[in-house]
Amino acid sequence: MTLELSHLSRRFTDYPALDDVSLVIAPGEFLALLGPSGSGKTTLLRILAGLDYPDAGTVQLDGDDFLAAQAHKRKVGLVFQHYALFRHLTVAENVAFGLRVRSRKARPSRAQIAERVQQLLKRVQLDDHGHRYPSQLSGGQRQRVALARALAVEPDLLLLDEPFGALDAQVRVTLRRWLRELHEDLQLTTVFVTHDQEEALELADRIAVMNRGRIEQVGSPEVIYRQPATPFVCEFIGKVNKIPLTYANQRLSAGEWVLEGHPWNGRHANVVAYVRPEHLSLGGTDTQPGWTARLRHVYLAGSVAHLELYVPSIDQTLEADVAGEDVARLGLQSGAELRVAPRNAIVFTLSEQAGETSAEGRWVWQA
Amino acid sequence: MNRPRRRPHWSRRIGHVLLVLAATAFLTIFLALPLAVVFVEAFRQGLRAYLSAIGQHEALMAIRLTLLVAAISVPLNVVFGVAAAWAMARFEFRGKALLGAFIDLPFSVSPVISGLVYVLLFGAQGWFGRWLELHDVKIIFAIPGLVLATIFITLPFVARELIPLMQSQGSDEEEAARVLGAGGWQMFFRVTLPNIRWALLYGVLLCNARAMGEFGAVSVVSGHIRGLTTTMPLEVEMLYNEYNYVGAFAVATLLALLALATLSIKALLEWRYGDEIAAHAPGGH
Structure with missing residues (x-):
């Protein structure tokens, strides 16, 4: 089943939640x-679930009008952010709900329902919790019950709203892997909403980055990360150093770094380069295009070290990431002087219109 | 560091005791004493006189009428209350604040005025009086008038009990039910109703107590036709005005017992299902 969303718009009283989304x-x-709060991602999910309707635009499922079907006829599984x-x-009754509300003809027998519930609870590793009430479960367990409940109706499309948002870090990582495995098992079309770029990069086959009701870029995690289409995507996906460039003598440069x-x-006056912390090489030779910088701080976070580097020639503090073991090998200490050279950068020309900055051109630069 | 806990200063202890005494005295004078008087006066001439007073035809008719009025107005108010609470808690619409104010109106308007309004609308000289007379419909000085006035007076009880609860619970569970394939009624009976049942029961209890005990509005529209349009509170007043104290207080004991029963059921529910009620209350989940 292919879902085709075209030109969806949804306006709430004071702001556009979706603006021409295809x-x-x-x-x-x-x-x-993926997007920050208020970017319209949850609205889009609710429209797919049939809990909200767009003001304009269509959704087609293999050519049929998907929006014409009411929520309870769509065969969609939805896991709410707070599980609902x-x-x-009880847990078992929750999971059975979708089967019990079916019309008499379509409803499986009592025994079949009980068996299916038991299967699902086993699948989400809660087979001995069927008699408990939701209030007696931990966050991660509730999340899995919500998932089992959504899967019980054998949906064609699974929707997850911030599935890991309310869980603590460790449970989150475990559940993430588990969900990925589940998806590989079931091969069920799945759409999930998140504001956590790491989650999106790790889990998804494809990411749609949303901002202010629009889709900024759609692509594989690899493409989104390596070739962000807009400054917003650049800044939203992971940490990034933003370096304004100046144009002189037919060349773009920032201090000693010349592109x-x-x-x-x-043709453009306002040009900015984005360089990710892990794309800064340290301790190179003077011949490489780069800067001389002073090391201000080393934050050692386990396997990775975050370095704070001050570059006098552009009067900016840059962040660089290196492997933890390199800190000792390179003899990195606060106050040390060293060469910093970008390996990759994404360069945008910006234009300012009515107070909004938008990118006109993009150049993927490599050293 | 672990010093024995010091007793509070004597002046604070005296203040404490005075406060408790004042509260107790207040409750005794304004609640316990009047309640005791009702029962003492009712039984002043013995159990036989009490039973015969209650067994009077007019008294029995008044009890029947009171039950009838409550049996009609309480269910109607449940339907209205749930519908209004649903509208207020689930939807944004123009005039929502106005609807809220209207729901509260019976609380702020004097019951006598409420009664008068119905007389002015449906009475012989009222706006619709002529039309009603032509079609031989009697509202004022008849049972329909009593029911209308009672519905108006008890309007806020169920809705006010439900609105804050439904607002705090949100619509997530209902939406989940929809997406899982439940139709509108299935969603209501399987998800909404179980979630509001205790609040609804509270509302019904209070609504019922008020429906049976209402005096002012009912008094205006009743016309005081003995055995036909007098509810229990009206009967109490009429008996009292006729210096039939035993009769008046005997019927009054029934109303007092109703109030006590309502309170006990409420307390019992809170005691028996306290955890569950707390779990359904705002923030309890």
Whole structure:
């Protein structure tokens, strides 16, 4: 089943939640809707679930109008951010709910329902918790009950709203892996909403990055990370150093760092380079394009060390990431002088219109 | 560091005792004493006189009428209350604040005024009086008038009990039910109703107590036709005005017992299902 969303718009009283969003969801794929709060990702999910309707635009399922079907006829499984388990029902009754509300013809027998519930509880590793109430479960357990409940109706499409948002870090990582395995088992088309870029990068086959009701970029985690299409995607996906460039003598530069052969020939005044912390090489030779910097701080976070580097020639503090063991090998200490050279950068020309900055051109630069 | 706990200073202890005494005295004078008087006066001439007073035809008719009025107005108020609470808690619409104010109106308007309004609308000289007379419909000085006035007076009880609860619970569970394939009624009976049942029961209890005990509004529209349009509170007043103290207080004991029963059921529910009620209350989940 291919879902085709075209030109969806949804306005709430004071702001546009969705602004001309188009997206194709392929059968069996694991898609992440990634964006900050208020970017419209949850609205999009609710429209797919039938809990909200767009003001304009269409959603088609293999060519049929998907929006014409009401929520309870869509065969969609939805896991809410706060799980929304039925608090007056036990875990087993929660999971059975979707089967019990079916019309008499479509409803499985009592025994079949009980068997299916037991299977699902086993699948989410809660087979001995069926008689408990939601209030007696931990966050991670509730989350899995919500998932089992959504899967019970054998949906064609699984929607997850911030599935790990309310869990602590360790449970989150475990559940993430588990969900990925589950998806590989079931091959169920899955769309999940998250504001956590790490989660999206790790889990999804494809990511749609959203900002202010629009989709900024859709692509594989690899593409989103290595070739961000807009400054927003650059800044939202992971940490990044933002370095303004100046144009002089037919070249773009920032201090001693000179970028040869840019594609615009000086047509733009406002140019910015984005360099990720792990794309800064340290301790190179003077011949490489780069800067002399002073090391201000070393934050050793386990396997990775975050370095704070001050570059006098551009009067900016940059962040660089190196492997933890390199700190000792390179003899890095606060106050030390060293060479810093970017290996990769994404360069954007910006234009300012009505107070909003937008990117006009993009150049993927490599040293 | 572990010093024995010091007793509070004597002046604070005296203040404490005085406060408790004042509260007790207040409750005794304004609540316990009047309640005791009702029962003492009712039984002043013995059990036989009491039973015969309650067994009077007019008294029995008043009890029947009171039960009838409550049996009609309470269910109607449950339907209205749930519908209004649903609208207030689940939807954003123009005039929502106005609806809220209207729901509270019966609390702020004097019951006599509420009664008068119905007389002015449906009475012989009222706006619709002529039309009603032509079609031979009697509202004022008849049972329909009593029911209307009672519904108006008891309007806020169920809705006010439900609105804050439904607002705090949010609509997530209902939406989950929808997505899982439940139709509108299935969602209501399987998810909404179980989640609000205790608050609803509270509302019904209070609504019922008020429906049976209402005097002012009912008095205006009743016309005091003995055995036909007098509810229990009206009967109490009429008996009292006729210097039939035993009769008046005997019927009054029934109303007092109703109030005590309502309180006991409420207390019992809180004691028996306290945990569950707390779990359903705002923030309890």
